[in-house]
Amino acid sequence: MRRRSIPNPLRYLGTRPVLAVLASTLAVVGAIAAVGPSASAASIHDPFGHVDVVEYRNGALHIKGWAEDRDSTHSVYVHLKVNGKDIVVLANQPRADVGKAYPALGPNRGFDFVQQRNNGTFPICATFSNRGPGRSLALGCRYFTVDNNPRIGLTTVTRIPGGLLVGGWAVDPNATGPVDVTLNVDSVQKTLSAATPSVAVPSSYLPFYGKAHGFLAGMASAAGTRQVCMSAANLGAGSGPTAFCQTVTISADPAGSLASVTRTSDTxxxxxxxxxxPDTARSSTVQITVDGVALGSPFPAAAASAVATTAYPQYAANGHGFTKTLAVDGGEHTVCAIGVNYANTAGQNSTLGCTVLYAAHPVAPAQPATVSVWPGNTTVAVSWTAPTLDGGAPVTGYVVTSTPATKTVTLAGSATQTTISGLKNGTNYTFSVSAVNLAGTGAVRTSAAVAPTPIPPQVTPAPVSTSHYLRNLTGNLSNDAALMKAMGAKDAGYNPSGHRYVVLLQIGGQDMSRGGVLLSATSKFVTNAAVVNAMNAYLAGYASKQKAYAPMLLAIGTNNDVDVSSSAGAVWANRVVNPVRSYAARFPGISVGGANDIEPGFSATAAESKSWLSGYLANTSASFVFNGSADGCSTITYNSRCNNGWSMSALQWLGGGAAPSRTINLPQIYNTAMPLQWKYISYTGVKAGKSKLYFGGPLTEVTACDQVGSCGSLANTVAWQRLWSALSSSAATRQSTMPHGTDLRIN
Structure with missing residues (x-):
């Protein structure tokens, strides 16, 4: 079902403070990055040189470079075409570096064209005019954008007594001097000059404008959710002031930290x-609790504290640190520090931190509460839950031992599972687990007996797992978690033992400016954090009903139809896949990867889609599931062109060529042409000396099409057989197993 994500017309607004001042150097055909002419005889009489930089600074366009012609001592004419208007400049400016490289031609061979420009995007072309034998050198054209409007950044919004501390920066491209900035916090307004040195000014501005463009100002405000806005006055040819608003929630609750709790004696x-x-600069008050009960009376935090001064420099006039000795019995306890809110000010008491105080005389921990085993091919995954009694000191490690074979591993106290490998298939094993604390190793709990067994190759249509277009997420974390946990448990119940499974949860297109996703075929937006919450809940539900010998890969899917770039791929890895993968580590038999519905019919180009994949692969070691299409590709030959300027070679790279060992190709097989397209895409790589693609199985959407009544798809078992037959028809594309088959439904 090709349901295109609906682009959000506001997705380009947000916290992006500026456009870059510096543009890329013009692409130069025949010119050289290092100073020097071409050595070929055909071009020895042609002019040569370089366009070094095209930039917009201090209110003007600058085109700078150098040009030589060995047939003449006269300066070379440089013909520039800026937005369709011809301009001729003479390359007769001092360039000592060029003169040093070519002393026979002299040092005055540079040019520096300067022109005031209004806002706009326009082409810039350059040609070096020939003198004598030879011919002129055309360097080509590039588009360049001029934006005269001020650039601004809001970098600091923090609580201070009586209000907020607001900081940021502002630069106008038409002036090196300070820019007037107007701040608004709800109905309170203040105008000031952005003239203070600031490290927040982007480095690209520093060569032209310097650092003295920052500001830091106190604004009267109560705590709570506030609308903080800033605008910068336009100083030159721009279209008007630049404005930006940000909604912030500022807490009035006490801040701080419980740094340490140490036992000084048995009592x-x-x-x-x-x-x-934050409502007052005065020293604050702290209450200590032990196991949730107040211990003694509140006491002042009035000592010097470098940590507090660094975190809140505006409160440094008074001390905010504390050290206190208190009586406590010899048992193990949870100790917390409570910041006491001042009376008659906003806010309420807040917990500054909690830690465990060891017992005065701890003993070894009890046995783990549970031990479970999950067999695989020559492996068994062992998982456990912590002891109900830790002996008076936190668990610092676990020891796991297999019998027979006597394989022993030691793990950290945070571990909840491990996989023992190198076992014999068909042999029964038990696994003992014991917890360790500072007093020693505790009692053993032993698992039930289990025999490792391999999952055989899949050479007939695989059991069909259920995948989902997720359009019912709301961003409400508790509601989404309940929904997804139930969905995961239901899906796991359909997947029998003895097979491998892929479950694709197709979310939608990335919205980079807002830090989230537009749900497929809707305009609904959810944050990346909400996606992670939903995926974790799905895994918890799935694990609760997962059968043995039924490993599952959860593929978290986006598409190439909204924001598609290397940075978007990195965000999908770092903000979505990696956090879910960390959560999944507690579940034996479950792994997590990223996925992308990459289609030539969607908005991104092949180059942009490849850039996305490069960004993803560089930021995670997780697998990648390609679940796209091959629109317009040939069904009868390899290395053909596809729709919208795409090619089979591009799809081969995306479908496994970029990372053969990490990619599972799960292509859309909705009709009888699609298996043949993918056979020849794989063959395209083979003919180029690359590995054949690995196909996990077909992706179909029979259920989704039935739900909407507006599309069609092969049944998954039919699609599996069609894809298997197409790949098996050539030794170059044949594979020994194809373990997966999955069908999409909506929600």
Whole structure:
């Protein structure tokens, strides 16, 4: 079902403060990056040189470079065409570097064209005019954008007594001097000059405008959710002031940290840390609790604290640190520090931190509460839950031992599972697990017996898993979690033992400016954090009903139809896939990868789609599932062109050529032509000396089409057989197993 994500017309608005001042150097055909002419005899009489830079600074367009002609001592004419208007400049400006490289031609061979420009995007072309024998050198054209409007950035919004501290920067491209900035916090307004040195000014501006464009100002405001806006006055040829608003939530609750809790004797402990109330610069008050019960009376946090001063420099006039010795019995306890909110000010008490105080005389922990095993091919995954009694000190490690074979591994106290490999298939094993703390190794709990067994190659249509177009996420974390947990449990119940499974959860197109996703075929937006929450809930539900010998790969899918770039691929890896993958580590038999519905019919080009994949692969070691299409590709020959300027070679690279060992090709097989297209895409790589693609199986959408009544798809078992037959028809594309088959439904 080709459901295009609907682009959000506001997605380009947000916290992007500026456009870059510097543009790329013009592409030069025949010119050289290092100073020097071409050595070929055919061009020895042609002029040569370089366009070094095209930039917009201090209100003017600058085109700078150099040009030589060895047939003449006269300066070379440089013909520039700027937005269709012809301009001729003479390359007669001093260029000592050029003169040093070509002393016979002299040092005055540079040019520097300067022109005031209004806002707009226009082409710039350059040609070096020939003198004597030879011919003129045309360097080509590039588009360049001039934006005279001020650039701004809002970098700091923090609480101070009586209001907010607001900081940022502003630069106008038409002036090196300061820019007037107007700040608004709800109905309070202040105008000031952005003239303070600031490290927040982007480095691209520094050569032209310097650092003295920052500001930091206090604004009267109560705590809570506030609309903070800034605008910068336009100083030159721009179209008007630049404005930006940001909604912030500022807490009035006490801030701070419980830095340490140490036992000083069998009957006492020392606590230390810092605390402050953002409504006042005065020293704050702290209450210590033990196992949730207040211990003694509140006491002041009035000592010097470098940590507090660094975190809140505007409160440095008074001390905010504390160290206190308190009586406590010899048992193990949870100790917390509570920041006490000042009376008659906004906010409420807040927890500054909690830690475990060891027992005065700890013993070894009890046995783990549970031990479970999950067999595979020559492996068994062992998982456990922590002891109900830790012996008076936190668990610092676990010891896992197999019998027979006596394989032993030692793991950190945070571990909940491990995989023991190198076992014999068909042999029964048990696994003992014990917890360790500072007092020693605790009692053993032993698993039930289990025998590793391999999953055989899949040479007939695979059991069909259920995949989803997710259009019912709302961004409400608790509601989405309940929905997805139930969905995961239901899906796992359909997948029998003895097979491998892929489940694709197709989310939608990335909206980079807002940090999230537009759900497929809708304009609904959810944040990346909400996607992670939903995926984690799905995994928890799936694991609760997953059968043994049924490993599952969860593929979290986006598409190439909204924001598609290397940075978008990196965000999908770092903000979505990697966090879910970390959560999934607790579940034996479950792995997590990223996926992308890449189609020539969507808005991104092949180059943009390849850039996305490069960004993704560079930022995660997780697998990649390609679940796209091959629109317009040939069904009878290899290395053909496809729709919209795409090619089979581009799809081969995306479908596995870029990362053969990490890619599972799960192509859309909705009709009888699609298997043949993918056979020849794989063959395109083989003929180019590359590995054949690995196909996990077909992706179909029979259920989704039934739901909407407006599309058609082969049944998944039919699609599996068609794809298997197409690949098996050539030794170059044949594979020994194709373990997956999955069908999409909506929600």
């Amino acid at each position: 006492a402990m020392s606590v230390s840390g810092w605390a402050l109330d």
